[in-house]
Amino acid sequence: MESIFGQSLQLYYSKHAFRHFREREEALENIRSREDALAYVNSVRRKCAGSFVLPKAPEVRKPARMVGKIPFVWGTIEKIVYYTDGNGPVSANLYLPFSNGEKHPAALLLCGHNDIGKAAPTYQKLAMLLAKTGFAVLVIDPIGQGDRRQYGADFKRPCWDEHCYIGRRLFPLGDWTGSRMVRDAISAIDYLETRSEIDLSRLGVTGNSGGGTATTFLTAIEKRITISAPSCYVTSWSNNISNERPTDNEQIPPHSLAENLDIVDFLIAHAPIPVLISGKDNDFFDPRGTRKAFRELHKIYSLLGKEDQAELNIDSGNHGLSLNLSRNICSFFARHAGLPAPELHEEPETLTEQELSCGKLEETLDPHILSELENRPVRKADPAAELRITLPVPLPEYYVLRECSIGQTVFSRFALPDEGLVMSVLYKKDSSAWYHLPEKEETVVLYVADKDAKSEMADLPDGSWGIDLRGIGEISPTSCYQGEQAASFTLNGADYHYSALGLQLDLPLLGGKVHDLLKAAALLASFGRKIKLIARGNGCIPAMLAKRLDAGISAVELIDPPPSWEENVRQSMPSLPQSAMIFDAAGKFDWR
Numbered sequence: 001m002e003s004i005f006g007q008s009l010q011l012y013y014s015k016h017a018f019r020h021f022r023e024r025e026e027a028l029e030n031i032r033s034r035e036d037a038l039a040y041v042n043s044v045r046r047k048c049a050g051s052f053v054l055p056k057a058p059e060v061r062k063p064a065r066m067v068g069k070i071p072f073v074w075g076t077i078e079k080i081v082y083y084t085d086g087n088g089p090v091s092a093n094l095y096l097p098f099s100n101g102e103k104h105p106a107a108l109l110l111c112g113h114n115d116i117g118k119a120a121p122t123y124q125k126l127a128m129l130l131a132k133t134g135f136a137v138l139v140i141d142p143i144g145q146g147d148r149r150q151y152g153a154d155f156k157r158p159c160w161d162e163h164c165y166i167g168r169r170l171f172p173l174g175d176w177t178g179s180r181m182v183r184d185a186i187s188a189i190d191y192l193e194t195r196s197e198i199d200l201s202r203l204g205v206t207g208n209s210g211g212g213t214a215t216t217f218l219t220a221i222e223k224r225i226t227i228s229a230p231s232c233y234v235t236s237w238s239n240n241i242s243n244e245r246p247t248d249n250e251q252i253p254p255h256s257l258a259e260n261l262d263i264v265d266f267l268i269a270h271a272p273i274p275v276l277i278s279g280k281d282n283d284f285f286d287p288r289g290t291r292k293a294f295r296e297l298h299k300i301y302s303l304l305g306k307e308d309q310a311e312l313n314i315d316s317g318n319h320g321l322s323l324n325l326s327r328n329i330c331s332f333f334a335r336h337a338g339l340p341a342p343e344l345h346e347e348p349e350t351l352t353e354q355e356l357s358c359g360k361l362e363e364t365l366d367p368h369i370l371s372e373l374e375n376r377p378v379r380k381a382d383p384a385a386e387l388r389i390t391l392p393v394p395l396p397e398y399y400v401l402r403e404c405s406i407g408q409t410v411f412s413r414f415a416l417p418d419e420g421l422v423m424s425v426l427y428k429k430d431s432s433a434w435y436h437l438p439e440k441e442e443t444v445v446l447y448v449a450d451k452d453a454k455s456e457m458a459d460l461p462d463g464s465w466g467i468d469l470r471g472i473g474e475i476s477p478t479s480c481y482q483g484e485q486a487a488s489f490t491l492n493g494a495d496y497h498y499s500a501l502g503l504q505l506d507l508p509l510l511g512g513k514v515h516d517l518l519k520a521a522a523l524l525a526s527f528g529r530k531i532k533l534i535a536r537g538n539g540c541i542p543a544m545l546a547k548r549l550d551a552g553i554s555a556v557e558l559i560d561p562p563p564s565w566e567e568n569v570r571q572s573m574p575s576l577p578q579s580a581m582i583f584d585a586a587g588k589f590d591w592r
Contacts, residue, residue: 015419036303051256054221064191078093085187091146094138099197108188119146143166163177170369189203213233221269244479257501387582410432413426450560503583518550
């Protein structure tokens with residue numbers, strides 16, 4: 001397989017994303033007064049909230065329990081299991097310093113990507129430093145990490161693969177991993193509220209990398225937070241897109257780019273509480289975007305008369321939570337919680353994962369996902385609208401490309417552009433080249449490929465037609481990754497990346513594939529031909545959806561069809577890539 005148009009998806013989604021970035025920049029430039037700033041804060045707060053699925057808290061929640069306690073010279077570490085709505089049990093450690101009778105301010109520490117979660121040394125050290133500063137610190141295991149690994153000890157892949165599998169299951173339910181992590185954090189604050197030793201009127205939240213992500217998103221929607229300090233996450237989505245940087249499943253808020261949001265808006269949404277943005281000068285979360293984000297945050301804070309409550313700290317080195325960043329977070333928290341400036345010269349010693357473990361939890365996320373699927377209401381939907389396709393699809397223009405040969409077989413090539421970019425390629429397999437569309441065929445059999453039409457058409461007779469839809473074959477992305485990670489349909493490769501951008505832009509990648517196929521069918525049918533589709537693997541999904549939208553497609557033959565979207569939700573490690581699904585489709589329609 002040779003990717004000829006490997007930048008098409010990158011250019012297509014960049015074009016749409018940067019239109020929204022320009023609109024956002026114009027809106028920011030027009031903010032000139034306190035009233036303008038308050039209006040912007042209120043606007044982004046409403047938009048940010050729309051990205052999250054947050055059920056109402058139950059009247060009665062299963063009570064938390066302490067499963068162990070570890071004494072220290074400065075206090076204790078309690079091993080806690082609490083419960084969150086729709087996610088089940090959450091394992092956590094509460095670092096509780098000794099008290100002279102006064103209540104402690106609280107800090108919620110959200111972990112980044114580390115398989116051992118709360119036991120990762122960097123998070124232990126920050127928790128101990130915050131405890132020595134005077135905070136009661138709750139450190140929770142994210143889904144898929146620490147005591148909350150979803151697939152057992154035999155699963156040897158990293159935690160972000162668990163996040164991607166969970167994301168694939170949640171996608172048809174209209175949910176995403178980041179929203180589930182925010183649920184955990186909200187329930188963690190609910191738990192802190194039950195502790196008599198804690199003064200929740202002084203509540204800081206911090207985290208690094210994936211934990212910086214969760215900190216940022218939580219800040220937008222949790223009113224009880226009074227201090228926020230995300231680390232090694234805040235940049236601009238414009239940098240991530242230009243740098244061809246896929247981000248993880250918990251970092252793609254649905255519809256966020258379509259709403260003209262950027263990452264920093266999730267912090268601006270809670271302005272003007274004290275905010276410290278931390279980063280590294282050699283981070284893959286581009287520090288240029290970090291500085292840009294801070295300038296935008298600082299502008300809003302300045303207009304609100306709170307410029308001293310927004311700070312930026314970029315340390316030297318690679319991505320990760322350094323001791324310098326940790327100490328600076330502690331000082332920032334202390335200053336805004338009314339505590340003395342801490343003396344934190346010694347590096348804390350750490351414990352083992354086993355020492356901090358809360359033991360095996362009684363359930364995973366699985367029964368909660370299945371329950372949501374079973375209780376999903378049936379809803380009417382227009383598939384074309386869900387795919388963001390306007391019908392009827394007009395007769396497309398096409399380019400006649402140079403033919404190519406595999407052995408004695410010649411493939412004539414016809415490119416179908418979309419917004420000026422080649423997004424799909426039609427092939428005619430024959431013994432000689434065609435430089436026009438043949439007019440005498442009564443019935444056209446069009447092969448819809450799984451990964452690469454030319455290589456998959458070997459057993460089809462001469463005269464057969466095939467198509468590479470966007471994202472496969474000659475349009476396979478050459479961006480994001482090289483080598484094995486560039487392969488189609490990997491958990492977090494290029495195919496996932498453009499599906500994620502489609503989710504943020506409200507331009508689903510699957511909708512684009514169906515649109516490509518409808519254009520090809522319109523072109524081939526323009527000479528009065530009947531169209532029959534033969535589809536393989538993931539090509540079955542756009543083929544069936546295209547038939548549903550185009551009465552001119554007489555039949556579809558499926559070869560090795562993938563699971564339905566409902567079956568995908570039921571699988572613990574689903575095989576269906578995110579690009580083959582429609583967000584929030586469960587209960588509305590399925591491809592089969």
